[in-house]
Amino acid sequence: MPSRKSLAALAAASLLPAPDAWAHGFAGPHMFISTLLIDDPNVADEASLPTFFYLPQPTDGGAAPKLYNASFEFDKRITENFGFSIADGYSWLRTPGTSTASGWQNVEATLKYKAYVNPVHEFMFSVGVSREFARTGATGANGATLDNDDSSSTTPTIYWGKGFGDIPVPALRPLALTGTLSYTIADKKLKIVGSDPDSGELLFNNGIANTWSGGLSLQYSFRYLQTQVKDYGWPEFVNRLTPVVEVSWSSPASRPNLDSTQYLVGIGVNYTAESYAVGVEALIPGNKQTGSHAGVIAQFHLYFDDLFPNSLGKPIVGWFQ
Amino acid sequence: MIRSIPWLVAMLLAASPAFAHAFLERADPPVGSDLPTAPQTMTLRFTEGIEPRFSTIEIRDANGAVVAIGKPHTAPGNDRELRVALPELHKGRYTVTWHATSVDTHKTEGSFQFNIAP
Numbered sequence: 001m002p003s004r005k006s007l008a009a010l011a012a013a014s015l016l017p018a019p020d021a022w023a024h025g026f027a028g029p030h031m032f033i034s035t036l037l038i039d040d041p042n043v044a045d046e047a048s049l050p051t052f053f054y055l056p057q058p059t060d061g062g063a064a065p066k067l068y069n070a071s072f073e074f075d076k077r078i079t080e081n082f083g084f085s086i087a088d089g090y091s092w093l094r095t096p097g098t099s100t101a102s103g104w105q106n107v108e109a110t111l112k113y114k115a116y117v118n119p120v121h122e123f124m125f126s127v128g129v130s131r132e133f134a135r136t137g138a139t140g141a142n143g144a145t146l147d148n149d150d151s152s153s154t155t156p157t158i159y160w161g162k163g164f165g166d167i168p169v170p171a172l173r174p175l176a177l178t179g180t181l182s183y184t185i186a187d188k189k190l191k192i193v194g195s196d197p198d199s200g201e202l203l204f205n206n207g208i209a210n211t212w213s214g215g216l217s218l219q220y221s222f223r224y225l226q227t228q229v230k231d232y233g234w235p236e237f238v239n240r241l242t243p244v245v246e247v248s249w250s251s252p253a254s255r256p257n258l259d260s261t262q263y264l265v266g267i268g269v270n271y272t273a274e275s276y277a278v279g280v281e282a283l284i285p286g287n288k289q290t291g292s293h294a295g296v297i298a299q300f301h302l303y304f305d306d307l308f309p310n311s312l313g314k315p316i317v318g319w320f321q
Numbered sequence: 322m323i324r325s326i327p328w329l330v331a332m333l334l335a336a337s338p339a340f341a342h343a344f345l346e347r348a349d350p351p352v353g354s355d356l357p358t359a360p361q362t363m364t365l366r367f368t369e370g371i372e373p374r375f376s377t378i379e380i381r382d383a384n385g386a387v388v389a390i391g392k393p394h395t396a397p398g399n400d401r402e403l404r405v406a407l408p409e410l411h412k413g414r415y416t417v418t419w420h421a422t423s424v425d426t427h428k429t430e431g432s433f434q435f436n437i438a439p
Contacts, residue, residue, distance in 0.1 A: 029431040227345040227431050230353030274342060274368055309425040
């Protein structure tokens, strides 16, 4: 039975960027980039391979444990607007003075449907549901240290993106805002099962609390500026850049719970070529429950619809036509 | 499942990794430009080869009236450039709306303005 102290060790694990598909997509002339902390609203054929994540964890004053994670995710369309993804990752938690805990995260699969696109107003809306499969990653004490849930969970999510191309201020038209909102429902709810007779510390079962989570990204596309607003003659390399700010958030939604509300801010840039993208962001913990120092996230992203337009890059239903 | 593996391998080998979405790379007249004289042609250069039969250019004047132009065509030996001859344009602001289909059928679109101000 894990105690509050042991489960709080890996505070930012719930904000790890593994589970979903950070796809890209067009709404009219606006392309939403592959964001790193939240999923974007598009459904596509692509892969993030890999995503690296590093963030020093919260500390009570001693040396901060350091969390490293390498993850991958694969996304496949079944029809034009409906697809699935599968994601996993491997984590290392280096705590000074103790051995390093390491292991796989639980596997997560997602079904996602792009329900609405308005090209004129550069708007996209999608819905999805994810399933985390308990005990598919590291288990036991190692798994608990890495915050792998012992309970499977289901997470309905809405995704949206809005380009600013229809506003009358030219310099702001390259902006786009994307967001997600999720509610995680545990198969096995967290419960208090007693207290430690010596310390009085509460003891819990191996369930988990329900959780709200979500995030926002604000993007400024130099490509959009160059092709839709004004061409300043910048080099093509610069035109492929999109500065981006992201915020992800998670908060317990049921009692009892063992986690705190966490905020993680990412500030960086995305480089989008025809068939791949590279994103790098500095990570800034939004509160002391999220992390103790700045971290970093980086991702290499492949667009299969551009790399393999006649096979992996088209919907599965199209393979048989 | 075993029987499907050779089919999947064959499909991957048949992939054509040379093509992708056709992004607008440069326009002439340039996006958002102020021109001292009226241009005689419009050229849109894309990052990938495009299919002119399924690509369009529309130009409207400041009143929203469509400017009569011909069917755009690719430049000889360069399927990344879409060109169209322009009639005599008067001073004022013009809005260009384009739709491009790359040679692997990916579609992109965009719109921009230029101004003729002698």
